[in-house]
Amino acid sequence: MISLEADVLIVGGGMAGTCAAIAAARSGSQTILVERNGFLGGAATAAAVGQFVGWETEAGRRVIAGLAEEVVARLIDNDGAHGHSRFVMSTGHVMDRVQYNPEILKCVLDSLVAEAGVDLLFHAWQAGAETHGARVYGARFLTKSGEISIRARQFIDATGDLDLLQAVSAPMLRADRDRLQPGTLMFAIGPIDFDRFDAIELEEKGALARRGFEEGALARPALHCSRVPGSDHGWFNVTRVTVDGSDARSLSQAEIEGRRQALAAARYIIDKVPGCENARLSAFAPQLGIRETRRALADHTITVEDLASARRFDDTIACGAYPIDLHKANSGALTIEGFGADHAYCVPLRALIVRDFDNLQVAGRGISATQEAHGALRVMPLAMAMGQAVGTAAAMAAGAGNDPAVRDIDISALRDRLSRAGAIIDPDA
Numbered sequence: 001m002i003s004l005e006a007d008v009l010i011v012g013g014g015m016a017g018t019c020a021a022i023a024a025a026r027s028g029s030q031t032i033l034v035e036r037n038g039f040l041g042g043a044a045t046a047a048a049v050g051q052f053v054g055w056e057t058e059a060g061r062r063v064i065a066g067l068a069e070e071v072v073a074r075l076i077d078n079d080g081a082h083g084h085s086r087f088v089m090s091t092g093h094v095m096d097r098v099q100y101n102p103e104i105l106k107c108v109l110d111s112l113v114a115e116a117g118v119d120l121l122f123h124a125w126q127a128g129a130e131t132h133g134a135r136v137y138g139a140r141f142l143t144k145s146g147e148i149s150i151r152a153r154q155f156i157d158a159t160g161d162l163d164l165l166q167a168v169s170a171p172m173l174r175a176d177r178d179r180l181q182p183g184t185l186m187f188a189i190g191p192i193d194f195d196r197f198d199a200i201e202l203e204e205k206g207a208l209a210r211r212g213f214e215e216g217a218l219a220r221p222a223l224h225c226s227r228v229p230g231s232d233h234g235w236f237n238v239t240r241v242t243v244d245g246s247d248a249r250s251l252s253q254a255e256i257e258g259r260r261q262a263l264a265a266a267r268y269i270i271d272k273v274p275g276c277e278n279a280r281l282s283a284f285a286p287q288l289g290i291r292e293t294r295r296a297l298a299d300h301t302i303t304v305e306d307l308a309s310a311r312r313f314d315d316t317i318a319c320g321a322y323p324i325d326l327h328k329a330n331s332g333a334l335t336i337e338g339f340g341a342d343h344a345y346c347v348p349l350r351a352l353i354v355r356d357f358d359n360l361q362v363a364g365r366g367i368s369a370t371q372e373a374h375g376a377l378r379v380m381p382l383a384m385a386m387g388q389a390v391g392t393a394a395a396m397a398a399g400a401g402n403d404p405a406v407r408d409i410d411i412s413a414l415r416d417r418l419s420r421a422g423a424i425i426d427p428d429a
């Protein structure tokens with residue numbers, strides 16, 4: 001068996017894990033990032049989500065920046081994004097977003113990780129882990145070279161599904177299977193005449209979507225599309241699959257059902273939607289997008305009340321403004337609940353430090369939150385902001401010599417570092 005060592009080990013190279021790795025390596029830690037795919041980005045690339053949403057309040061006040069904004073800047077430099085814009089959701093809500101090209105994003109993340117000095121291991125599946133008391137001390141991965149074992153001082157589970165927490169029997173939260181948010185298989189079509197597509201009145205778009213839903217061609221009454229910047233192709237988010245993303249058999253069936261729905265939806269859109277007449281199906285996302293599986297049980301579990309009251313924490317490490325966005329299981333319904341025009345809320349580090357463990361954090365959609373609060377916190381700008389924070393915190397703990405528990409690091413020094421790195425950690429700033 002091959003054995004490796006690191007200060008900080010991050011499992012899962014989605015937007016949260018990648019930002020955690022960059023932050024840890026930039027803070028001077030020897031950092032290993034392990035990803036089961038052959039590229040970074042997670043749902044951003046493998047599920048081709050196509051847009052980062054929730055950077056600012058409805059009133060236009062920015063609440064997320066830092067490393068997340070560096071990713072955007074690098075995308076713009078590489079013709080992979082055009083910057084921040086606003087759009088009207090299928091529910092009628094106005095939202096800010098950055099549309100991006102998932103293929104360019106893969107290259108942008110490759111370069112940011114390499115420049116930071118992260119040791120990257122692709123095509124490696126986490127297969128087990130070892131603990132000693134309140135500490136994780138190693139994790140094992142299945143690879144083409146056989147099993148690789150990695151020991152580290154600090155661990156970050158950024159798998160979204162919390163596979164590392166599962167392996168060490170950490171406490172977790174999860175909704176009943178039939179209440180999990182559904183998955184979505186994204187698909188791309190083109191060429192689209194976006195001048196005509198974007199000019200469809202909201203009412204007409206709604207009627208077309210409802211008709212597609214009633215005819216069984218669309219799994220939800222929406223025609224939501226993210227344009228690939230600089231191209232005449234768009235990724236559609238209109239399928240809806242009941243799935244438990246932590247169950248291998250359920251996932252297998254869901255991939256097939258996702259493609260079935262995507263093909264039917266693409267045919268309907270090409271046939272009926274203005275601007276799409278000359279389009280053809282050009283791609284299915286490589287993987288079904290999973291919105292929700294397990295959530296951590298951390299030192300604090302964020303509630304809707306925390307978000308609605310903009311509760312302040314002395315260990316706030318990120319802010320957010322995205323509303324509660326819940327896709328209902330087993331129906332076409334989507335509910336969006338905002339908190340007010342200029343409302344921003346706080347994300348504390350304590351919601352990312354796994355309870356009963358001294359050196360184990362989560363980031364991204366594994367955050368400790370009630371299911372409703374999770375509906376707001378799961379978006380990608382926040383995943384990147386959380387990643388930057390836990391990566392920096394892990395590096396501080398790993399570099400402290402006496403191996404403190406990550407919850408015992410100097411929190412004001414952490415906040416200071418994040419602030420100097422451009423992160424927004426004060427909702428009133």
Ligand SMILES: Cc1cc2nc3c(=O)[nH]c(=O)nc-3n(C[C@H](O)[C@H](O)[C@H](O)COP(=O)(O)OP(=O)(O)OC[C@H]3O[C@@H](n4cnc5c(N)ncnc54)[C@H](O)[C@@H]3O)c2cc1C
Binds near residue numbers: 053125289378
């Ligand atoms: C269909 C859909 C639409 C969405 N729409 C939007 C949107 O418009 N805008 C927005 O901002 N957000 C959106 N979201 C939410 C957002 O995309 C995700 O919540 C976010 O990307 C999660 O990031 P993450 O890094 O926490 O997890 P993930 O992106 O899930 O990354 C986890 C990573 O870990 C890897 N991994 C998992 N298990 C293992 C293992 N055992 N061993 C090794 N590697 C492993 C995976 O391959 C993956 O790369 C959407 C989500 C979905 C599914």
